Amino acid sequence: MNTRRTTTPQSVKASRLNRRDFLIRGGLMGAGALSLPALLAACGGGSSSSVDTAGGGGSSLFFENWPGYMDEKTVGLFQAASGVSMKYTEAFNDNNEYFAKIQPELSKGKKIAPDILAPTFWMAARLIQLGWVQKLPKADIPNFVNLRDDLRGPSWDSGDEYNLPYQTGIAGIAYNSKITGRELKSVADLFDPAFKGKIGMLTEMRDTIGLILMGEGKKIADVKTFDQASVAFDKLTKAKNDGQIRSFTGNDYVDDLSAGNFAACVAWSGDVLQLTKDNPDVKFIVPEEGGTSWYDTMVWVKGSENSDSVAKWMNFLYDPVNAARLTAFVQYISPVKGVQDELAKMGGDNAKLAEDPLLFPDAATFALLQSWGALAEEEEAKFDEAFASITGA
Amino acid sequence: MVSVVSAGKKWGKSLSSRPENVGLGVMLGLGVGAVALAAQWVKGPSAMLVAIAMLAMVVGLIYTAFAGGLEARKSLAPYGLLKPGMIWLCLFFLAPLWAMVVMSLSSKAGRFDFFPDFTWNFENYRIALTKFRPQFIRSFSYAGIATMLTIVIGYPLAYFIAFRGGKYRNILLGLVVIPFFTSYLIRTLAWNNILADEGPVVSLINKLHISGVFESLDIMQNGKLMNTPAAVIGGLTYNFLPFMVLPIYVSLEKIDVRLVDAAMDLYSSASQAFRKVVLPLSLPGLFAGSLLVFIPAAGDFVNAQFLGNPQTTMIGNSIQDQFLRQLNYPVASAMSFVLMIIITIIVLIYTKFMGTEDLA
Numbered sequence: 096m097n098t099r100r101t102t103t104p105q106s107v108k109a110s111r112l113n114r115r116d117f118l119i120r121g122g123l124m125g126a127g128a129l130s131l132p133a134l135l136a137a138c139g140g141g142s143s144s145s146v147d148t149a150g151g152g153g154s155s156l157f158f159e160n161w162p163g164y165m166d167e168k169t170v171g172l173f174q175a176a177s178g179v180s181m182k183y184t185e186a187f188n189d190n191n192e193y194f195a196k197i198q199p200e201l202s203k204g205k206k207i208a209p210d211i212l213a214p215t216f217w218m219a220a221r222l223i224q225l226g227w228v229q230k231l232p233k234a235d236i237p238n239f240v241n242l243r244d245d246l247r248g249p250s251w252d253s254g255d256e257y258n259l260p261y262q263t264g265i266a267g268i269a270y271n272s273k274i275t276g277r278e279l280k281s282v283a284d285l286f287d288p289a290f291k292g293k294i295g296m297l298t299e300m301r302d303t304i305g306l307i308l309m310g311e312g313k314k315i316a317d318v319k320t321f322d323q324a325s326v327a328f329d330k331l332t333k334a335k336n337d338g339q340i341r342s343f344t345g346n347d348y349v350d351d352l353s354a355g356n357f358a359a360c361v362a363w364s365g366d367v368l369q370l371t372k373d374n375p376d377v378k379f380i381v382p383e384e385g386g387t388s389w390y391d392t393m394v395w396v397k398g399s400e401n402s403d404s405v406a407k408w409m410n411f412l413y414d415p416v417n418a419a420r421l422t423a424f425v426q427y428i429s430p431v432k433g434v435q436d437e438l439a440k441m442g443g444d445n446a447k448l449a450e451d452p453l454l455f456p457d458a459a460t461f462a463l464l465q466s467w468g469a470l471a472e473e474e475e476a477k478f479d480e481a482f483a484s485i486t487g488a
Numbered sequence: 489m490v491s492v493v494s495a496g497k498k499w500g501k502s503l504s505s506r507p508e509n510v511g512l513g514v515m516l517g518l519g520v521g522a523v524a525l526a527a528q529w530v531k532g533p534s535a536m537l538v539a540i541a542m543l544a545m546v547v548g549l550i551y552t553a554f555a556g557g558l559e560a561r562k563s564l565a566p567y568g569l570l571k572p573g574m575i576w577l578c579l580f581f582l583a584p585l586w587a588m589v590v591m592s593l594s595s596k597a598g599r600f601d602f603f604p605d606f607t608w609n610f611e612n613y614r615i616a617l618t619k620f621r622p623q624f625i626r627s628f629s630y631a632g633i634a635t636m637l638t639i640v641i642g643y644p645l646a647y648f649i650a651f652r653g654g655k656y657r658n659i660l661l662g663l664v665v666i667p668f669f670t671s672y673l674i675r676t677l678a679w680n681n682i683l684a685d686e687g688p689v690v691s692l693i694n695k696l697h698i699s700g701v702f703e704s705l706d707i708m709q710n711g712k713l714m715n716t717p718a719a720v721i722g723g724l725t726y727n728f729l730p731f732m733v734l735p736i737y738v739s740l741e742k743i744d745v746r747l748v749d750a751a752m753d754l755y756s757s758a759s760q761a762f763r764k765v766v767l768p769l770s771l772p773g774l775f776a777g778s779l780l781v782f783i784p785a786a787g788d789f790v791n792a793q794f795l796g797n798p799q800t801t802m803i804g805n806s807i808q809d810q811f812l813r814q815l816n817y818p819v820a821s822a823m824s825f826v827l828m829i830i831i832t833i834i835v836l837i838y839t840k841f842m843g844t845e846d847l848a
């Protein structure tokens with residue numbers, strides 16, 4: 096996913112900077128510092144803002160994460176509880192671009208600075224396949240038992256040896272009912288000629304193509320070859336040529352949707368949650384044909400020797416109390432069991448979150464969700480290439 | 489032993505008698521050495537040898553300067569002044585260019601191969617020229633239209649500031665430059681809000697019931713201004729306008745207004761005076777301005793990304809995508825090289841056509 100911009104309820108704002116403010120400020124600063132050469136620089140060191148580098152000898156840990164994907168307290172609490180000195184940065188902006196950045200070192204067998212990364216599941220699968228990550232010290236992570244059952248044993252890591260999910264979410268359809276003038280419920284609504292030039296799609300190939308495939312009645316977990324998915328690519332190409340699609344976006348669809356430039360778009364659940372509270376016209380649905388479920392997952396980079404700290408950190412995050420604090424901030428679906436109860440115990444607005452169907456989907460919603468399996472290297476290349484030629488890049 | 493020393497002295501003396509040759513030789517030698525090191529033509533021990541040779545050249549140069557006295561130093565000076573720029577160009581232009589050409593003729597063994605092998609793979613150029621032809625054509629036409637628009641908008645503006653600005657000249661010039669105090673990205677993103685479907689401009693157009701006019705001019709598409717070719721070209725024009733205004737202003741400002749009076753005295757009308765006196769004298773500025781606008785606009789990807797739609801992508805977007813997302817370094821290098829070549833050809837033709845050598 097591109098820079099995910101999620102938002103927190105206004106009521107939570109009272110005491111601290113929330114995720115939306117944080118991202119807007121960070122985005123402005125980032126944009127200010129951004130120059131063309133920096134954008135073009137394929138590789139080189141990470142220009143990251145170190146959040147916490149508390150000194151002290153002994154064990155250390157470096158976690159590079161997505162922007163705005165962590166509340167302010169967790170890192171400090173972890174350092175106090177474990178004695179590990181932790182460096183936390185948020186320079187992971189885009190799966191493909193980050194891959195391009197770490198490729199020079201890792202392909203030569205050299206190690207990179209971070210110990211832990213949290214790529215999206217398909218990128219984690221690629222890193223495992225390339226042998227650039229190592230087996231997690233699971234014996235030292237007793238809280239592993241709290242991992243949600245549906246996230247266990249993906250086809251590309253059947254023994255859960257290499258990855259531990261960080262946050263999970265749903266890609267579905269968001270729409271602005273003021274513009275559409277009616278309620279939407281199906282993927283087919285994205286192709287309604289009435290919304291010509293007012294439809295947004297995500298640059299994240301698996302979410303956009305996945306949703307269209309489900310609209311065509313396919314099971315995306317069964318899609319292994321490009322030929323099986325070509326119907327979705329054809330449909331997307333036609334929609335683009337007809338002028339149906341306004342643009343392919345990363346997280347910035349949030350602004351277009353709220354401003355009314357998009358009537359509807361493919362969207363991520365966490366983003367829309369807050370938008371709905373600011374702007375009741377904006378709604379998120381899991382289409383009746385199904386939505387994709389995705390997750391970002393922690394992996395331990397090869398060459399890192401901080402096994403102890405890695406185990407302590409992952410164990411800390413999988414404690415439901417800590418996981419609940421994180422959920423209250425990022426508002427994505429937690430991979431940790433017991434978070435709903437913890438949120439309810441926290442009371443106030445957090446208790447309301449425990450009731451939110453987008454944070455804790457009911458069984459009927461869960462039944463609609465599908466996720467991609469691993470694609471072979473050459474097939475994935477065909478998918479990416481075909482998608483790039485549609486997005487016009 | 490003595491004979492060696494005296495031979496060395498003799499050689500040194502013969503060198504110091506032609507110091508300009510030493511200056512030129514060392515400059516070229518350092519340039520070639522810098523490219524060889526930066527482009528990794530030589531590696532390991534031979535790289536050390538090249539570095540030592542370069543150092544020896546510098547020592548020889550210093551010796552020549554000291555042994556030859558004032559005259560020698562005088563004739564060395566021009567090369568001395570050229571050297572920093574030359575070495576800079578070798579390190580940061582020639583060497584990367586070489587690396588890019590080599591990469592553009594390489595092929596990847598697998599999708600995640602980070603070290604493509606040099607194989608004279610001209611297939612990359614075929615892909616760049618066929619698959620990405622629409623993007624190339626679009627880039628050059630958008631950049632061309634934007635350049636013309638900046639002339640249409642920028643020339644009168646520069647003219648006004650230069651001849652009618654009076655004591656407000658500097659303030660007016662400052663106003664032209666002030667938007668540059670804000671980041672390029674922010675300035676571009678701001679248009680998102682201005683041109684939005686529910687934004688001020690579209691609402692005004694709809695209230696005045698003139699959207700039909702804009703639709704027929706193809707400026708509006710389907711009732712929207714944002715995410716259209718017009719928005720991308722408008723963004724390019726807006727962002728590069730100062731690059732046109734400033735050079736034109738500089739050449740207009742130099743013009744002696746009495747020349748216009750003289751033309752009037754010789755019975756030319758105001759428009760004739762402009763056509764025959766002011767315009768030709770301002771051509772160098774116009775020429776410099778169009779290059780400053782056209783070249784970066786052709787390679788721009790920010791405007792197309794934020795103001796365009798999937799059918800307005802420019803070649804810069806495609807190169808970025810091939811480099812950073814598809815990890816297809818060979819094809820991306822070929823595309824970059826083709827872009828450079830086409831721009832060079834266009835600039836050469838333009839120079840020939842404008843023929844400003846005798847004016848500058």
